[in-house]
Amino acid sequence: MSLAQWVVSPFLDYGFMRRALAGACALSLGAAPLGVFLVLRRMSLMGDAMSHAILPGVAAGFLLSGLSLGAMMLGGIATGLAVALLAGLVARLTPLREDASFAAFYLISLGLGVLLVSLRGSNMDLLHVLFGTVLGLDDPALLLVTAVASATLLALAAIYRLLVAECLDPGFLRASGGAGGWVHMGFLVLVVLNLVAGFQVLGTLMVVGIMMLPAAAARFWVRSAAGQIPLAAGLGVAASVAGLLVSYHFNVPASPAIILAAGACYLFSIVGGPQGGLLRTPRRLRRA
Amino acid sequence: MSAPVTIELDDASFGWHGHPALKSVSGRFAAGGMTAVVGPNGAGKSTLIKGIMGVLRPMTGSVRITGAGRAGLAWLPQAAELDRSFPVSVLELVAMGAWRRVGGWRRVGDEELARCMHALETVGLADAAARGVGTLSGGQMQRALFARMLVQDAPVLLLDEPFAAVDSHTADELMALLCGLHGQGRTVIAVLHDLDLVRDHFPECLLLSGAVVAWGDTASALDDAHLKAARQWHARARA
Numbered sequence: 001m002s003l004a005q006w007v008v009s010p011f012l013d014y015g016f017m018r019r020a021l022a023g024a025c026a027l028s029l030g031a032a033p034l035g036v037f038l039v040l041r042r043m044s045l046m047g048d049a050m051s052h053a054i055l056p057g058v059a060a061g062f063l064l065s066g067l068s069l070g071a072m073m074l075g076g077i078a079t080g081l082a083v084a085l086l087a088g089l090v091a092r093l094t095p096l097r098e099d100a101s102f103a104a105f106y107l108i109s110l111g112l113g114v115l116l117v118s119l120r121g122s123n124m125d126l127l128h129v130l131f132g133t134v135l136g137l138d139d140p141a142l143l144l145v146t147a148v149a150s151a152t153l154l155a156l157a158a159i160y161r162l163l164v165a166e167c168l169d170p171g172f173l174r175a176s177g178g179a180g181g182w183v184h185m186g187f188l189v190l191v192v193l194n195l196v197a198g199f200q201v202l203g204t205l206m207v208v209g210i211m212m213l214p215a216a217a218a219r220f221w222v223r224s225a226a227g228q229i230p231l232a233a234g235l236g237v238a239a240s241v242a243g244l245l246v247s248y249h250f251n252v253p254a255s256p257a258i259i260l261a262a263g264a265c266y267l268f269s270i271v272g273g274p275q276g277g278l279l280r281t282p283r284r285l286r287r288a
Numbered sequence: 289m290s291a292p293v294t295i296e297l298d299d300a301s302f303g304w305h306g307h308p309a310l311k312s313v314s315g316r317f318a319a320g321g322m323t324a325v326v327g328p329n330g331a332g333k334s335t336l337i338k339g340i341m342g343v344l345r346p347m348t349g350s351v352r353i354t355g356a357g358r359a360g361l362a363w364l365p366q367a368a369e370l371d372r373s374f375p376v377s378v379l380e381l382v383a384m385g386a387w388r389r390v391g392g393w394r395r396v397g398d399e400e401l402a403r404c405m406h407a408l409e410t411v412g413l414a415d416a417a418a419r420g421v422g423t424l425s426g427g428q429m430q431r432a433l434f435a436r437m438l439v440q441d442a443p444v445l446l447l448d449e450p451f452a453a454v455d456s457h458t459a460d461e462l463m464a465l466l467c468g469l470h471g472q473g474r475t476v477i478a479v480l481h482d483l484d485l486v487r488d489h490f491p492e493c494l495l496l497s498g499a500v501v502a503w504g505d506t507a508s509a510l511d512d513a514h515l516k517a518a519r520q521w522h523a524r525a526r527a
Binding site for chain 1: 291338341342343358359361363365369370371375377380381384387388391392393420440514
């Protein structure tokens with residue numbers, strides 16, 4: 001079998017592979033650019049926390065109406081935003097810092113989510129929610145992922161300058177009449193939306209991987225945020241293709257294969273990337 | 289520049305997390321004045337500037353800005369409050385000064401770019417326009433922030449420790465620029481540490497120490513009795 005065949009034939013031969021490809025690529029295009037901002041704002045763990053936070057909502061939707069996409073999605077958005085708000089509130093009203101208060105809420109969410117899923121579903125259902133069903137995407141799921149990705153890219157383009165200004169110098173933006181607060185909220189809503197859309201594809205736990213890993217890798221190749229965004233999306237797509245192929249040819253589960261492909265990308269970037277990669281950084285700078 | 293802008297504070301207190309850092313400030317910054325804000329660390333100097341800029345809402349009392357309102361205020365915040373690891377160029381940082389005219393969506397036109405480049409030339413950073421802000425030294429960073437304030441082109445300039453972590457050459461140059469801006473009729477309000485600099489260049493002075501200790505012409509505001517009172521408050525607050 002030639003290389004071209006190895007790469008192309010699984011997608012030509014099987015509809016479920018084409019759907020998986022479309023779903024994973026759409027997810028990468030929307031989620032990875034958000035990851036770039038999470039990395040730049042030093043909120044990398046926020047994505048992780050939010051992905052756990054949507055779990056009880058998804059589970060409650062599942063409990064009430066079975067595997068209904070709409071119910072699970074609404075539930076996920078509701079608990080995701082609720083945890084974001086609650087964690088922010090606790091950080092403001094008590095001496096607990098925001099990261100700790102986020103960690104506390106997402107651990108509670110995880111426990112609650114797993115409990116809710118097990119109440120009604122089988123272990124198989126729990127596995128689907130946690131690890132996704134990228135090889136079993138139906139039309140509504142595919143539509144949801146692509147719609148969220150499209151909306152994310154448009155929204156990100158619209159708030160891009162506000163977001164950069166808010167990261168760089170939030171006080172100055174506020175003093176200049178720019179509304180920093182709602183930009184931050186809007187950004188969080190986009191993160192939650194992508195995580196909820198992505199749990200269909202990669203599962204609630206691993207969807208964060210396609211958000212953060214390409215973004216963290218892109219940081220080692222280009223300096224500007226405007227350059228990192230398309231690169232991260234591209235790396236996400238590449239990891240999706242590579243992961244699906246490995247999964248197909250070597251008969252391993254697809255979502256971890258996609259995340260590991262993105263992880264390989266990241267590890268290579270740490271070593272070889274020109275922007276601070278280990279090989280390219282002069283020794284004297286490394287200590288700084 | 290438009291109608292004269294004055295800043296009036298009426299029994300205004302500002303603070304963080306419910307604790308007042310600066311109590312009951314009443315007074316007026318007149319248009320065209322040049323006032324230094326001095327006081328020990330933690331006296332509420334930056335807090336006052338943030339309160340005037342509207343970043344901090346007064347806990348009690350009020351801040352009234354006549355004329356153009358807050359659009360008439362340009363701000364040079366402390367460099368430490370910026371995320372300097374964020375990957376933007378010096379030109380992009382300076383262009384933030386055009387926010388009130390450009391906002392989140394309008395194009396940054398040739399006119400604005402020319403204004404930014406002119407500001408960078410004025411502060412001697414024209415060559416660094418394309419560099420990342422993370423590569424700037426402390427002095428260069430203050431020059432860049434000064435350029436951003438110039439781009440704001442406002443009748444009132446508020447500067448928060450513009451000469452902190454800056455070499456004396458840069459401080460002299462920026463001070464000369466500031467005097468030039470005051471000469472154009474702009475109001476200057478600057479938080480400063482160097483009392484000699486204040487006595488040399490600033491006709492008016494506001495001495496803070498958790499509250500107003502003295503506010504008036506510099507010589508009498510900075511007399512020995514006032515400075516001693518400010519230090520004593522500071523020692524008490526530390527104890």
